[in-house]
Amino acid sequence: MSLARTLEPEVMDTVEEAVDYDSMNHTTVNRAFVQDLLRYVAETGSVRVVLGDTEDVSPARQGTETSLDAEASLGGTVIDVGAGTALIPLELVRMVPYVGPIIAVDLSVEMLRLAVRHIRNEKLRSRILALLTDAKYLPFVDGSCDVVMSNSIVHHIPRPVDVFCELRRIIKPGGILFLRDLMRPVSENVVEQLVGQYAGGDNVHQQQLFRQSLHAALSVDEVRDLLDATGFETARVCATSDRHWTVTARMPGL
Numbered sequence: 001m002s003l004a005r006t007l008e009p010e011v012m013d014t015v016e017e018a019v020d021y022d023s024m025n026h027t028t029v030n031r032a033f034v035q036d037l038l039r040y041v042a043e044t045g046s047v048r049v050v051l052g053d054t055e056d057v058s059p060a061r062q063g064t065e066t067s068l069d070a071e072a073s074l075g076g077t078v079i080d081v082g083a084g085t086a087l088i089p090l091e092l093v094r095m096v097p098y099v100g101p102i103i104a105v106d107l108s109v110e111m112l113r114l115a116v117r118h119i120r121n122e123k124l125r126s127r128i129l130a131l132l133t134d135a136k137y138l139p140f141v142d143g144s145c146d147v148v149m150s151n152s153i154v155h156h157i158p159r160p161v162d163v164f165c166e167l168r169r170i171i172k173p174g175g176i177l178f179l180r181d182l183m184r185p186v187s188e189n190v191v192e193q194l195v196g197q198y199a200g201g202d203n204v205h206q207q208q209l210f211r212q213s214l215h216a217a218l219s220v221d222e223v224r225d226l227l228d229a230t231g232f233e234t235a236r237v238c239a240t241s242d243r244h245w246t247v248t249a250r251m252p253g254l
């Protein structure tokens with residue numbers, strides 16, 4: 001029998017949670033998120049991206065990773081929903097010379113406190129804005145956002161359909177959705193194996209955060225049902241690693 005979903009607290013609003021989350025090593029996962037986002041946006045024609053194996057790129061930048069030409073840009077408003085300490089917006093700004101503004105939305109004061117500190121330290125206050133708000137009631141008008149991205153928030157939401165409806169509402173016709181989260185493992189054994197493999201070097205509280213998140217995550221089939229229920233006709237969901245699913249969509253209308 002498959003593992004049932006067990007909810008975890010929605011908002012990560014203690015100092016300990018925020019500090020422990022922020023100090024875990026998210027670099028590989030975040031870099032992959034930004035590269036996959038850019039690859040998807042490039043495929044849909046919204047940003048000029050030069051892939052690492054083309055002739056246009058200097059030898060130093062060649063390789064399997066996505067690299068960007070010097071003029072690369074990602075126009076319009078970019079929203080990061082459940083941005084936490086803004087590590088993904090920071091990674092995006094480092095990779096794309098012209099992007100934004102990026103609005104980093106979260107409902108946790110403590111996560112945003114650290115986000116603002118990072119943004120200030122990197123002198124990016126004019127490019128990344130931190131906004132304390134609920135992903136279930138986003139303060140953006142219908143069809144106003146060009147790119148909506150989100151990593152690892154859906155498993156926090158008791159009724160994810162509420163967030164999916166909001167994302168659907170705020171994206172512009174022709175706009176992009178790029179949504180990634182953990183995928184609930186099929187058994188307790190697989191949970192423990194993933195915790196050992198990806199959080200083995202972390203402290204006990206950090207391991208517990210990861211374990212709870214895996215238990216609270218959705219399966220690919222559950223996400224597919226949500227996309228159907230919320231009218232994301234053009235969206236696709238698939239497993240993109242041993243512990244993640246990813247939704248991509250370009251909204252119809254352009």
Ligand SMILES: C[S@@+](CC[C@H](N)C(=O)[O-])C[C@H]1O[C@@H](n2cnc3c(N)ncnc32)[C@H](O)[C@@H]1O
Pocket residue numbers: 010011012013026081082083084085086087088105106107108111133134135136150151152153156157
């Ligand atoms: C696991 S963290 C991911 C943070 C960030 N996206 C990243 O990848 O590093 C999940 C974040 O979602 C936030 N969150 C949970 N429920 C939320 C809601 N209803 N509205 C906005 N943010 C929420 C939490 O406070 C937390 O910062």
